[in-house]
Amino acid sequence: MTDTDRDEPSEKTSDLITDINKNLRHAVSILADKTHSGESQQFGTLMVASAGVPVPLFNRVFVFDIPPIGELSAAVTWIAERDVSFWVTVTDPAIEVVENHCADLDLVKVAEHPGMAMTSLDEIPPRDSTAEITEVNNSDECDKFSTVTASALEMPLGVAEQVDQAALEADNIRLFLGRVDGRPAATGLLIQSGHVAGVYSIGVVEEFRRRGIGKAMSWEVLRAGREAGCQVGVLQSSEMGSPLYEKMGFETTVTYHHFEPAN
Structure with missing residues (x-):
């Protein structure tokens, strides 16, 4: 060697x-x-x-x-x-x-x-989910997206609306909304930087969890990234979520340590 x-x-x-x-x-x-x-x-x-x-x-x-x-x-x-x-x-x-x-x-x-990072987006599986996932392209759909985000990620609705509207208007950000039987159930964001597809805001409303919808949404975001020319997928996971992403093919590459004001 x-x-x-x-x-x-x-x-x-x-x-x-x-x-x-x-x-x-x-x-x-x-x-x-x-x-x-x-x-x-x-x-x-x-x-x-x-x-x-x-x-x-x-x-x-x-x-x-x-x-x-x-x-x-x-x-x-x-x-x-x-x-x-x-x-x-x-x-x-x-x-x-x-x-x-x-x-x-x-x-x-x-x-x-x-x-976490996925070094290749070549092996994304076919769509197979109980949720119908579509891209958000207008303010009405963005409002539904924010309602799911606020519920799934335990965020104040006003904050979710402000941030999600900003995301809708930004270049290199795409929003995806998942529905089950027509009801908004899950969210996901693609944030692209060069050849990198960032997976963000994966959230599933409580009653629709444990059906593989979050995983399907993550794949959908990565699929959109691949179609846009991305070669690598990245995300920041919770400790609880990392085993799921490891099964998808992500590997932990760095640890983020967060500090906040003491008082």
Whole structure:
């Protein structure tokens, strides 16, 4: 085995981490740019994006490389002054730096999520679901999408409506709504960045769960990504959801550590 052969797996993993990080930043920043109360800022190497809604998922400081402490402090101060709940989302190799300065930054670690990647979209199975999945193309359908999102993801309806309307108007974002017997039951978002298909907002209303609809929706989003020319699929999973995505062919490539204000 040559030195090049030994390096290939780590280089491939590094490329996937770059793909998933870029897609996540793109997802949050494009929604921030489209919401009426949203704003994005750059602090040296740090991207900060805030949709201005009271859900930390949509307000973030992204720390994917070791930052100068002054830049990190400025970024956290800026988003804190917007008076919205937020996350500082951190990966290796920056996690140790952030943890060492939690007290100074008034932050506390609250969650971890696996970032997962599917390295090829060639083997997407045929459609086979009790749900009829269609793309959302107008405001009336978007309202139905938001009702499902709010219920399935336990999000305030007003927040879901604001964010989903922004998504409907954005380039490189597509919304999908699943129905069972004509009733809105599931949602999914495709957010494309270059050759990468990001799977977001997979949600199923309680009464329609455990029927494979969430899995079918995930495949539908990936299928749309493949048709748009994407080669890689990425997502951020909950701990509970990762076994399902592993069965689909996703692998954990990075761990996202989330910090929020301590007070």
